[in-house]
Structures are given as structure tokens and as C-alpha cells.
Amino acid sequence: MTTTITAQALTDFCDEYLQAANFSDYCPNGLQVDAGVPIDKIITGVTASQALIDAAIAQNAQAILVHHGYFWKGEPAPLTGMKGNRIRSLMQHGISLIAYHLPLDAHPVIGNNAVLAKELDLQIVGALYPHEKYPVGNIATTAPISAQAFADKISKVLGRAPLYIGNDPSRTLHKIGLCTGGAQDMIEQAYAMGCDAFISGEVSERTTHFAREMGIDYFAAGHHATERGGIRKLGELIADRLGVAVTFVDVDNPV
Ligand SMILES: [Zn+2]
DSSP: OOOOBOHHHHHHHHHHHHTGGGOOOSSOOEEEEOOOOOBSEEEEEEEOOHHHHHHHHHTTOSEEEEEEOSOOTTSOOSOOHHHHHHHHHHHHTTOEEEEOSHHHHHOTTTSHHHHHHHHTTOEEEEESSTTOSSOSSEEEEEEEEEHHHHHHHHHHHHTSOOEEEOSOTTOEEEEEEEOOSSOGGGHHHHHHTTOSEEEESOOOHHHHHHHHHHTOEEEEOOHHHHTSHHHHHHHHHHHHHHOOEEEEOOOOOOO
């Protein structure tokens, strides 16, 4: 017997677990597209790209659950072009879309930062911005490790070599700031909080200069690569707690 759930019930479960109402975000968290079809198969992925939708269609899924959904603040509202294609595909195939952005970065157990820290043997000791009640970036400690060895560890864990910017690969790291995704500019806060290094997803030209001139090491480990953890764990939790079939689909992205 297969278990089915409505898109709203699935969203209610995620909202509650991720405490989504506590976050003010750049996009709506939760149910973004309701196809009105009972769900017995869910596809999870980092971004609701056309490739992920095509994978959901091929696997006869009725829901897609992602970290990067649609309707970002400031984007044009009309459902045309790439956005129109994607939403047409969802609706025509009866697939609902559910997305969680900051709540999935910040969750202390299954969040992107928590999962990355665990995989890199880092112990989270606080928030990157101490005033934040639900911190999106964190400060962590590590057993003493050289910058080179830490870069090697990231390569092994994420299956992708990070871009390392630092002055001395033999330097020993103790205190590391982390925030997955496009958080490169938080390097300044990591420096202000006394971190030896900062790890994030993307990098900008200016990040190099800040790292070199202020003497904080930077590891750009990939936006996509650092944000697979949270959505994957959320899918595992749903399969476990709700008994619905969940498959994680990794649509490769080099950035
Ligand atoms: Zn992201």
C-alpha cells in the first residue's frame, strides 16, 4: 500500500519542523505551486530547474521539494520565458512545488550549515551574527588542521575541489566561519568574529582581496555543492516520518 499526502499537509509538516514562520526571506517559503494532486512520490533537489522537473516527470512524482524555488524578491512577476516554461511543466504534469530557503540553511539539525559542519568535523559554537535569533551563518571550531588539509577534506566530502584563497597553506586553522551558498561577503563578519578562515559557496573578485589583505583564509566550496545537504536530509526525514517515497536528484552545477 502506498501512502499519499496532500501538498498542504506535506507543507504543514515542513513548516512546523523547519519553524519557517520565524524567518523573513527573499522568497515565499512553503507551497509555491499547488497542482492539486495527492502525493505518493517526492523528488528533492537543490534548485527547481527544468532538469529537476523533467526528472520528476520521468519518475511520476507529484511533488518537488527544493532549497531554491521561485518568486524571488525583485524578479519580474509574469510567468513567461524560463519561469513560464517551468511552471507550465509543473502544472501540466500535476506536480506541486514546495521550497524552503533560509529555514533550510539555518535549521540546527538538518540545515545546510549544520550538515556541512558535521561532514567537515566542525563543532558549531555560535552564530556568525550574534544578535540573530535564528542564525543563518555559524562559527565553528575544529581540531587543529592545516589550510591545505582542510581544503583536501572539503574535496573529499563534497566531491569537488574548493577554491582556496590564503597566504599560507601550512597555516593551522582552529576557528572557522561558515555559511553555505552565496554568502561570500559574510567573510567580513567572520573576520570581525576572529575566525582563522571562512567557508562558503560562491566567491567574488573582491573576496580575494579581503582574504589576502586581512589575513583570513577563504574556501569557496561551491553554492550547489554546499547546499545539497539540507534538502537531502529533509527528504530523508519526510520518508521516515510520513512514509512517502522520496528520491534526491542531484542535477550537477559547477558553481
Ligand atoms: Zn542558495
